[in-house]
Amino acid sequence: MKKLIYRFALLAALLVLMNWIYGTFFFKNDLLKHSDEIQLTWDVVKDSCVLVYTGESSNMTFSWYDTDRRKISDFVFDHFPNLRCGDISKAASHAEVYYYLLENIPESAPVETVIVTMNLRSFGYGWIESELETPIQKQLVLLKDYPPLFNRFKLAFKAYDMSTTQERSKRRAYHRNNDVLTFPYEFPYRTNFEWDYATNVKGIYNDDGTRNQALTTMAIAYIQNYAFQISDDNPRVKDFDNIVKLAQKRGWNLIFNILAENVEQAQELVGNDLVFLMRQNRDYLVNRYGDIENVTIVDNLEAVEDKYFVDRDFTTEHYTEVGRRRIGDNVAQAVKIYYY
Amino acid sequence: MLFNSIEYVIFLPIVVMLFYLLPHRFRWMMLLVASCTFYMWFVPEYILILLVTIIIDYSAGILMEKHADNHILKRRYFRISIISTCLVLFIFKYLGFVNDNIVALCQALNLNVNTTVDLILPIGLSFHTFQSMSYVIEVYRGNQKAERNFGIYSLYVMFFPQLVTGPIERPGNLLRQLHEEKTFDYDNISKGFRLIIFGLFIKMVVADNVGAYVDMIYAEPSKYNSWDIILGMFFYSFQIYGDFFGYSTIALGSAKLMGFNITDNFNTPYLAKSIAEFWHRWHISLSTWFRDYVYFPLGGSHVKFGRWAFNIMVVFVLSGIWHGAAWNFLIWGAAHGMLHIVEKAILNHLPEKENRGKLEKIIVDAFKIAKTFLLVTLFWSLFRATSFANISDLFTSLVNNFNAGEHLGIENSIWIYLGLFILLDVLLFNNRFDKWCDNRPTVVRWTIYFILIFMIIACSSVNNFPFIYFQF
Numbered sequence: 164m165k166k167l168i169y170r171f172a173l174l175a176a177l178l179v180l181m182n183w184i185y186g187t188f189f190f191k192n193d194l195l196k197h198s199d200e201i202q203l204t205w206d207v208v209k210d211s212c213v214l215v216y217t218g219e220s221s222n223m224t225f226s227w228y229d230t231d232r233r234k235i236s237d238f239v240f241d242h243f244p245n246l247r248c249g250d251i252s253k254a255a256s257h258a259e260v261y262y263y264l265l266e267n268i269p270e271s272a273p274v275e276t277v278i279v280t281m282n283l284r285s286f287g288y289g290w291i292e293s294e295l296e297t298p299i300q301k302q303l304v305l306l307k308d309y310p311p312l313f314n315r316f317k318l319a320f321k322a323y324d325m326s327t328t329q330e331r332s333k334r335r336a337y338h339r340n341n342d343v344l345t346f347p348y349e350f351p352y353r354t355n356f357e358w359d360y361a362t363n364v365k366g367i368y369n370d371d372g373t374r375n376q377a378l379t380t381m382a383i384a385y386i387q388n389y390a391f392q393i394s395d396d397n398p399r400v401k402d403f404d405n406i407v408k409l410a411q412k413r414g415w416n417l418i419f420n421i422l423a424e425n426v427e428q429a430q431e432l433v434g435n436d437l438v439f440l441m442r443q444n445r446d447y448l449v450n451r452y453g454d455i456e457n458v459t460i461v462d463n464l465e466a467v468e469d470k471y472f473v474d475r476d477f478t479t480e481h482y483t484e485v486g487r488r489r490i491g492d493n494v495a496q497a498v499k500i501y502y503y
Numbered sequence: 504m505l506f507n508s509i510e511y512v513i514f515l516p517i518v519v520m521l522f523y524l525l526p527h528r529f530r531w532m533m534l535l536v537a538s539c540t541f542y543m544w545f546v547p548e549y550i551l552i553l554l555v556t557i558i559i560d561y562s563a564g565i566l567m568e569k570h571a572d573n574h575i576l577k578r579r580y581f582r583i584s585i586i587s588t589c590l591v592l593f594i595f596k597y598l599g600f601v602n603d604n605i606v607a608l609c610q611a612l613n614l615n616v617n618t619t620v621d622l623i624l625p626i627g628l629s630f631h632t633f634q635s636m637s638y639v640i641e642v643y644r645g646n647q648k649a650e651r652n653f654g655i656y657s658l659y660v661m662f663f664p665q666l667v668t669g670p671i672e673r674p675g676n677l678l679r680q681l682h683e684e685k686t687f688d689y690d691n692i693s694k695g696f697r698l699i700i701f702g703l704f705i706k707m708v709v710a711d712n713v714g715a716y717v718d719m720i721y722a723e724p725s726k727y728n729s730w731d732i733i734l735g736m737f738f739y740s741f742q743i744y745g746d747f748f749g750y751s752t753i754a755l756g757s758a759k760l761m762g763f764n765i766t767d768n769f770n771t772p773y774l775a776k777s778i779a780e781f782w783h784r785w786h787i788s789l790s791t792w793f794r795d796y797v798y799f800p801l802g803g804s805h806v807k808f809g810r811w812a813f814n815i816m817v818v819f820v821l822s823g824i825w826h827g828a829a830w831n832f833l834i835w836g837a838a839h840g841m842l843h844i845v846e847k848a849i850l851n852h853l854p855e856k857e858n859r860g861k862l863e864k865i866i867v868d869a870f871k872i873a874k875t876f877l878l879v880t881l882f883w884s885l886f887r888a889t890s891f892a893n894i895s896d897l898f899t900s901l902v903n904n905f906n907a908g909e910h911l912g913i914e915n916s917i918w919i920y921l922g923l924f925i926l927l928d929v930l931l932f933n934n935r936f937d938k939w940c941d942n943r944p945t946v947v948r949w950t951i952y953f954i955l956i957f958m959i960i961a962c963s964s965v966n967n968f969p970f971i972y973f974q975f
Contacts, residue, residue, distance in 0.1 A: 166689050173949070181957050189961050197965055301965065312960060319707060319963040322509035 182312035190311040197318065198305045200260070203251040204267045211273050212249035214240065214498065217261040218280035220254040221422055224481035226473045231484050238491025239278065243502065247273075255295050257285045258402035263306040266409055276416040276501055278494055279406055282480055283424055283444055283464070286399045287391045288338035292331040300324045342391060350436060355390045359383050367432065381476070382432040388478045389429065389437055393444045400451070407455060416501045417458045420494050421445055422480045423467035431469075459497045463490050504544035505970070506753045507707050507963075514541070518663075519760045527684040531655050534662070534681075534761075541663035542626075549625035552591060553661065559587045560635045561656045564642045564649035571645070581643040585636060592632045595622055600828035627667030629825055629975045631660050633792055638674045640796055647674045655681050664757035668750045668972040670766040670788035677765065685762035694937035697952070698756025701927075701936040703963075704955045706749025709924045711964035713738040713745070716911050721887055724897040728908035732901045735911070739887050740880045741921060744773065746971045747786070752936070759937070771932050773879070776871035778843045781879060789825070793818045808851075816840045826886070826975050831894070835885040842878060916962065 194201045216236035225232040236250035304318045339356040352358035367378040410417040430438045445464045453460045471486035504510050518537045563584030570576040599620040609616035641647035650656040659678045720735030751768035758765045772784035782790045801814040823836015888894040940948050
């Protein structure tokens, strides 16, 4: 047994040496290979940015009719010509991704203010258990704050949430079937699934009495994506809490940008009940984070009208130039508090 | 639970620790619980199928022994057991295949038949049913006493290191060891550890890294240049070898940690000089199973050439469909059988020249090894292809794309992993990694551990490649 303990001690010493070798010669390449979004963080650090914008596809999607196809972040940065600004945006990202990308900014970096996109839809289980989540979880492994060799070990031995498409689909269905929706008034449907099912059965009809399948499908998409209520145990809330803690630790000003949703179309296709839930979720976020020191909430939920949304066949937060500019201007007003 | 998963990294040390901490009489219970946990980690319900096989074969063993003097009754229990076990295998593995072929045949004859069978194959079914059958056959033959302890018999079928992908154990080896009292021995821990890291290296660093390129080639052969298709075919030879040899080596190591010696499944198969020798070195536990329970009862080689050829074809075709319920596996098995017969026929007419010079012998042996490896590689394409259309696409592109198609863009590191693997394989000729290490100085041994562990962590593929033989 003594021999075994001695050997384990030697093995432990070798692991320390391995960690050094891996961290020095291999880690950077692996990061670029398996977690390529880290390049965005490195660029922000390299450019000594003071103002940082984090976001997902809402930041970069544009309409082909736009005359100015720049990002929301660019419209924000327009207001601060004297500040060094940078953006960390990657499609399909969410708060957990933002957290690890921001955590990788060294403490010595001159970052002062961080704008974090708060996408209402990302709090729903349709997104939390999306099929993209497994590759995202895989990409995050190397970004975590552990010794590089330990992170690589976790990646090699698949020590991350690598749920299959079927498992995620099952979990999505579970939440749709079991998360009870509560209204301060009588409401006929108990869950997201019941509501979605009833809407499908009922359908949306044209003036000539024929069923409009496209609009019915869209109405269902709205219910599936927005008919939920954010609670304290929502995984995304925990991620935003972590971002707040990180910002407090680093002394950053934090601006949460609640993205605009197509409330107008939601009301038209589904009705006031869904808008009630969307507003209730917005209020939850405003109440949870609005009173924290150095945290500002920019409420853009209803800032963009239906005509300024790009996608017409699914619920997204992709805006035309007017929409992006409007959100950018609103965020900029909040940033100005810290600089003027 | 996969051997290359974090769950197993936690599970195995706990089981080994508990094994040595518990008194001998409780160890089998703990191992049985551990084995059930291990198996149920995949799909819990499948354990019921295992349970059915275990109950049937356990009861048959006792009944056959009880009626050892009544040959008719003994044979009846034997048949019931074998037929029931084969029936389980048939229903879950072959029924869908048979149904699809009958439907296709009926449709070709313009008969309106459209039945479907949609059963999921329980993991490792072919392995544990064969292990169960070997117990029943040995008891029937009187070579093995029937096991009275239901728990220990269950553990014989379910012993977690070899439960899902073998090696297919015989009762004479494993069942006997399950009764033996094992004492803590540093040597076993050391050898087990060596085997595990070696197995993980060949699975995670070699097989999984080349596997990514193999997938690209077989997904869309027509997209690639002929040289890259050839490379992809060679890569698959190393992928399947690394994958299965890796699994078997980890199984061996895991069992060794607790003092159990399970059967070696591989012995440098790509250094075989003939197809016959290849099958003495590849998946040894399956080859010997077919040899002992099919080939010998059919008459083996002590018959005329024609009958021998028939025996060989039966064994190889069965071996082919053992792997999978599809025509490509059957053809793959038959191709190996035919080649084996052709080789033997040639050897019968062209006997080995004796008194060769040393250099001449090396050259001739190298030629034979290369010939066997090329043929095996060629046949692996039947094994790997997803359909006949895929095979056809692969070979059409191989012939036509010498001046067309994309290149795979293989990373330089792949050549290092493959080179290291081939070097180790040559060094391990007729030897096993743990034994080979025994003869090295401590510094060399620890340097090898260091390199292997480092490569497992830092160079392994991050893609999720399940063990290929899991599907069987």
